[in-house]
Amino acid sequence: MKPIALSPASPRGKSESRFSRRTLLAGGTAAMVAHWTSTALPCYGATPWIDHRNFGPFHFHATFPMGDLTPIFQELSALEAELQRTLAVPPAEQPVDVYLLGSEREHRNLLKQLYPRVPYRRALYVQRSGKGSVYAFQHHDLAVDLRHECTHALLHTNLPMVPLWLDEGLAEYFEMPASERAFNHPHFSKLRWNLRFGMLRGIDSLEKCHDLSEMGGAEYRFAWAWVHFMLHGPLPAHRALLHYLSDIRHGNPPGQLSERLDRAIPDSNKQMAQHFKRWRR
Numbered sequence: 001m002k003p004i005a006l007s008p009a010s011p012r013g014k015s016e017s018r019f020s021r022r023t024l025l026a027g028g029t030a031a032m033v034a035h036w037t038s039t040a041l042p043c044y045g046a047t048p049w050i051d052h053r054n055f056g057p058f059h060f061h062a063t064f065p066m067g068d069l070t071p072i073f074q075e076l077s078a079l080e081a082e083l084q085r086t087l088a089v090p091p092a093e094q095p096v097d098v099y100l101l102g103s104e105r106e107h108r109n110l111l112k113q114l115y116p117r118v119p120y121r122r123a124l125y126v127q128r129s130g131k132g133s134v135y136a137f138q139h140h141d142l143a144v145d146l147r148h149e150c151t152h153a154l155l156h157t158n159l160p161m162v163p164l165w166l167d168e169g170l171a172e173y174f175e176m177p178a179s180e181r182a183f184n185h186p187h188f189s190k191l192r193w194n195l196r197f198g199m200l201r202g203i204d205s206l207e208k209c210h211d212l213s214e215m216g217g218a219e220y221r222f223a224w225a226w227v228h229f230m231l232h233g234p235l236p237a238h239r240a241l242l243h244y245l246s247d248i249r250h251g252n253p254p255g256q257l258s259e260r261l262d263r264a265i266p267d268s269n270k271q272m273a274q275h276f277k278r279w280r281r
């Protein structure tokens with residue numbers, strides 16, 4: 001059985017419970033396999049899934065009426081087209097189930113029942129045998145959590161693997177509403193302070209993060225920064241990212257993205273720093 005890979009807390013922001021959050025259950029535990037083969041939807045105790053809605057590739061199931069969430073669902077549905085436009089990642093090959101609980105208590109109880117060995121997460125993406133599921137609950141930042149986790153889900157429906165740092169960097173980028181991604185991400189201010197004092201994490205150092213416990217606040221911030229640079233910086237950087245993802249999708253050995261970027265832009269660290277110094281609306 002392959003190890004369970006957990007996503008760590010995303011340590012930026014005020015709340016320590018602002019977790020990031022992917023779980024790849026390649027082999028799965030026996031208990032979980034039994035559960036998933038015996039029930040179509042996860043269910044526990046007396047709390048039923050009373051509302052079901054489909055938007056794009058996402059099948060939403062909730063323990064409460066979801067009418068108020070329609071704008072968020074429409075936005076998530078548009079995320080698929082946005083990943084196609086910016087990353088050339090094709091539409092999801094199979095639907096992604098999104099399970100929404102009415103309270104943190106319900107969410108915590110469900111996760112404890114389904115994944116007893118997985119540390120609690122405020123929101124969670126789980127992949128097992130290529131099938132993706134997202135778990136979250138109603139709260140103020142639900143939309144951010146859903147955009148983040150659903151980005152993981154859409155990436156993993158098409159790509160057999162995504163390096164940890166890039167997976168999190170992309171999810172951090174797309175977790176913001178579309179109108180705020182380029183200029184208003186909370187990472188901006190701290191990143192600019194980092195760069196002002198000469199602190200810069202290269203992609204090659206982020207590529208050494210193979211365990212989610214190695215991803216702290218700086219790693220999330222610089223993973224996001226490199227994604228921003230590749231999406232909004234020099235065209236060769238964007239091309240390097242697209243070709244890298246394409247090779248992963250087609251089963252070609254992708255190598256390291258840092259090496260591709262070095263070939264495309266020999267002074268990429270310097271250019272990344274300059275990109276953010278000049279980046280203004």
Ligand SMILES: [Zn+2]
Nearest residue numbers: 020021022171
């Ligand atoms: Zn994440």
